[in-house]
Amino acid sequence: MGLDAVNTATAGLRATQASIALVSQNVANAGTAGYVKRSTSPVAQGLNNAGVATGAITRNFDLAALKQLRLETAGSGYTGTKADILGQLEKLYGVPGDATALDGVLNGYTQSLQTLAINPTSAAARSSVVDAAQALATKIGGIAQGVQDLRTGIENTLTGQVQDANALLDSIARLNVQVQTAGDGGTRAALEDQRDQQINKLAGYMDLRVTSERDGSATVMTASGITLVDRGVAAGLSFDGRPTLTANASYDPPExxxxxxxxxxxxGGARIALSDEGRLSAGTIAANLELRDTLLPQAQRRLDDLAAGLATATTGRTVAGTVATNPLTNREETTLDLSGMKQPGDRITLQVTGPDGASRNVILVASAFDSKPQAAALSDDATAFVQTVRITPGTPPSLQAIKDALGGLSDAATARGYPAAAVPSLDAAGTAGALTLSGGTGWRVVGGTASVTVPQSISDAQTYPEFALFVDGSAKGLFTDSLDNGAQRTGFxxxxxxxxxxxxxTAVLTALGGSATGADATRAxxxxxxxxxxERTFSSSSGIGGLAAPYSTTLVKFAQDVIAAQGxxxxxxxxxxxxxxxxLSAAQSRFAEGAAVSIDEEMSNLIALQQAYTANARVLTAARDMLDTLLRM
Known part of the structure; x- marks a missing residue:
């Protein structure tokens, strides 16, 4: 037997020992979280492949399964966060049908009005209406405050999540460097396990795309393509969270x-707002941003619309316009009585059609300040053209003020980039008592209404049957839905x-009006x-009845729709x-199939390795016996 056989057997023993050690490591870490099964394959070496050497250590896993696991992890973080917060939001409304739930408290209020209508001279019935109204206001306010508490909680959560994500990015970058400089395969595999665990944790916060580089590093990007980790360099994340959020707190406009x-x-120093729409689409951070900036503000808007409806139900009056065809232009014109339009917040709503036949609403909102464009979302129609019209409080708008507002509206639409055919061309004539609104070339005014607040103050109890039962609890007093100094409806x-x-x-509830004395059921x-x-018109921004157009229904039905929508x-x-x-469970199972350690499989491998070790040992034993024999000769 030649020395080649001895060398071959010796190399085989070393390779087998290394493989046995790797099997032992796999078995010892079978229950270790994040540990990926290792394997090695001996490689031939020497002249005519006469020897064998230990191969590189390989981590055994399905790359496609790992990508799917990260995708589902981000998805689970997103859906779990939304389900949790929306579940908490639903609880704020109470259990439908319960006396203390929103619908139960509203029913109590309507029933108290019925009772008062039957017994208008009863002081107890009047007090019951006030008590029920107070309970309703408290319930709505409590729910709305709960919405803002949820937003504030999310803001605080985001602060912590961003800090955690920042630490994970730094850790991934450091591990990239360590993987690149690892001195042996075992150390490298352990570092790669740690890095994958960090990336998987990061995937719970945001949707990721990970690319393996030739030098062993991993490039981490958001799904939208923003690079967060490139080899040993990580992007820095920051979040300027606010301690408390109110109904007025919003993400837009940026300024x-x-x-x-x-x-x-x-x-490179570039700064990108990951909280902008479309930058993150999955993970807990994306869900929290959507809840904070979209879903919870929409819930607040629904409550604000409900509160506004309660206030204006007994103070507002709708004046319908008269539509007639002008014989000279052969186009419809609308005549409105604006004599009652005296307070900021009173408004004109015109239904117009353009040259292309498309219908739009034009809304003019009374203001104590100069005319200017307003965000459509502040009105009942998020697709409308909205402009304020200047009035002197207590006095209807002048013809010139209406003309200025219509001109300003067209200028604002042009400045926002609307094509010429979509820019309203409208004109006005007459007086506040009989104002006629007409369309210019290609435009028609096919209908219109004026919504006015009849009482002039919270103490104006002489107006009949209108009176102020619900008011703005702040210093604003009477609710008129004004847009001056910020939208009064926001946070109402x-x-x-x-x-x-x-x-x-409480006698106001059954007063006869004017100087008359006594009581009757008219106001009740x-x-x-x-x-x-x-039927009242509710904002399309609330999402009830769709986002494309305002929603008309009764106040009680709207409240029921809000509760049903939230549920x-x-x-x-x-x-x-x-x-x-x-x-997520399926993705975890699929990844574990390739990456997890199977004790049975490792034991089978160990038996095969023991047999190989024994065979190599016999070769060395035979070589030793031969040498002993030769030395005795």
Whole structure:
């Protein structure tokens, strides 16, 4: 037997020992989180492949399964966060049908009005209406405050999540460097395990795309293509969270942003707002941003619309316009009586059609300041053209003020980039008592209404049957839906209160009006009808009835729709999260199939390695015996 055989056997023993050690390592770490099964394959070496050497250590896993696992991890973080917060939001409304839930408290208020209508001379019935109204205002305000508490909680959560994500990015970058400089395969594999664990944790916060480089490093990007880690360099994340959020706190417009912004500072110094729409689409951070900036503000808007409806139900009056065809132009014109349009917030709504036949609403909102364009989302129609029209409070708008507002509206639409055919061309003639609005070339005014606040103050109890029962609990007093100094409707749900004048003298609820004395059921019936029979227009921004157009229904039905919509959204989020949980579990199982250690498989490998070790040992034993024999000769 030659020395080649001895060398071959010796090399085989070393390779087998290394493989046995790797099997032992796999078995010892079978229950270690994040550990990926290792393997090695001996490689031939020497002349005519006469020897064998230990091969490189390989981590055994399915790359496609790992990518799917990260995708489902991000998805689960997103759906789980939404389901949790929307579930908490639903609880704020109470259990439908319960006396203390929103619908139960609203029913108590409407029933108290019915009772008063039957017994208008009863002081107890009048007090019951005030108590029920106060309970309703408290309930709506409590829910709205709960919405803002949820937003504030999310803001604080985002601060912590961004800090965690920042630490993970730094850790991934450091591990990239360590992987590149690892001195042996075992150390490198352990470092790669740690790096994958960090990336998987990061995937819970945001949707990622990971690329393996030839030098062993991993490039980490958001799914939208923003590079977060490039070899040993990580982007820095920052979040300027605010301690408390209110109904006025919003992400847009950027120049007046009053909520935190998530910024990624890239290695070159560029700053990108990851909190902008479309930058992150999955993970807990994306879900929290959507909840904070879209879903919870929409819930607030619904409550504000409900509160505004309650306030204007007994103070507002709608004046319908008269539509006629002008014989000279052969186009429709609308004549409106604007004599009651005396307070900021009173408004004109015109239905117009353009040259292309498309219909739009034009809304002019009374203001104590010069005419200027307003965001359509502040009106009942998020697709409308909205402009303020200047008035002197207590006096209807002048013809010139109306003309200025219409001209300013057209100028604003042009400045925003609307094509000429889509820019309203409207004109006005007449007086506030009979104002005629008409369209220019290609435009028609096919209808219109004026919405006015009849009482001039919270103490104006002489107006009949209109009176102020619900008012703005802040110093703003009478609710007129004004846009001056910020939209009065925004956050109104928290400020909704019962008129202190009515609290002090409940006889207002059944007053005959003017100088007449006595009591009757007119106001009680009027208030009850305004809740249950009169259809009102609610903002398309609330999402009830669709986002494309305003929604008309009774106030009681709107409240029921709000409760149903919130319950449906919560149930849907729970269902989606359950499905995502199944998808995540399947992805984890698929990855584990290739990456997890199988004790049975490792024991089988160990037996084979023991047999190989024994065979190599016999070769060395035979070589030793031969040498002993030769030495005795």
């Amino acid at each position: 007046t942003r009053s909520v935190g912004t998530l910024i990624a500072t890239l290695p 749900a928290q400020r909704l209160a019962v008129n202190p004048v009515v609290k002090a003298d 019936n009027f208030a009850y009808g305004a809740l249950t029979q009169t 449906s959204a919560s149930a849907q989020a729970q269902t989606i999260d359950s499905g995502q949980g199944v998808a």
